[in-house]
Amino acid sequence: MLDFGVFLENKPIFYTLIFLGISLGAMWLLSVYWVYQDIFNRTKNVILQIVAIVVVIVFPFAGLLMYVLLRPAQTMEERRLQLLDEKIMRRQMGDLSLCPHCRKSVAEDFLFCPFCRKKIKDTCPGCEHIVNRQYEVCPYCGYDLQMAKVSKKPAPEKESAPAAETAPKEPTPKSKNTKR
Ligand SMILES: [Zn+2]
Numbered sequence: 001m002l003d004f005g006v007f008l009e010n011k012p013i014f015y016t017l018i019f020l021g022i023s024l025g026a027m028w029l030l031s032v033y034w035v036y037q038d039i040f041n042r043t044k045n046v047i048l049q050i051v052a053i054v055v056v057i058v059f060p061f062a063g064l065l066m067y068v069l070l071r072p073a074q075t076m077e078e079r080r081l082q083l084l085d086e087k088i089m090r091r092q093m094g095d096l097s098l099c100p101h102c103r104k105s106v107a108e109d110f111l112f113c114p115f116c117r118k119k120i121k122d123t124c125p126g127c128e129h130i131v132n133r134q135y136e137v138c139p140y141c142g143y144d145l146q147m148a149k150v151s152k153k154p155a156p157e158k159e160s161a162p163a164a165e166t167a168p169k170e171p172t173p174k175s176k177n178t179k180r
């Protein structure tokens, strides 16, 4: 009843099909062009560039989808800016690790200032990581550093009894191998 001749004679349908074909073709060409532009912004690797373009040409729209999913996440410009950010941040961190006493720059992991001899960092009593003296808690194990500091302050008073030493009967609390 309904043969193909009718379709071809039915001019509106015929033109619609041609129009669709041309649109799809144009979209395909556009997608190839877009990928061509995009991949050059994202990598300098010639093999990746060729693979991306070939895939989009050979698999018209699935290839585009694959490309969008698998392409390098950042453009080279974005990567350049990110590196710049990291460099700036590192420099700021460098500024932060100044000796609080003499303001000379010291490395992040110094315990003592090599210029003025003052102690600038502590080690965490909980995990022995180097920690900033101003920290409230150890960033590695959560040890309460302010508490540790407070409990350290009364230490200069004579009555601190370590009790770990094997000297239960000696009544001299001050003696620390100093007497001869
Ligand atoms: Zn110093």
Ligand SMILES: [Zn+2]
Pocket: 124, 125, 126, 127, 128, 129, 138, 139, 140, 141, 142, 143
């Ligand atoms: Zn710790």
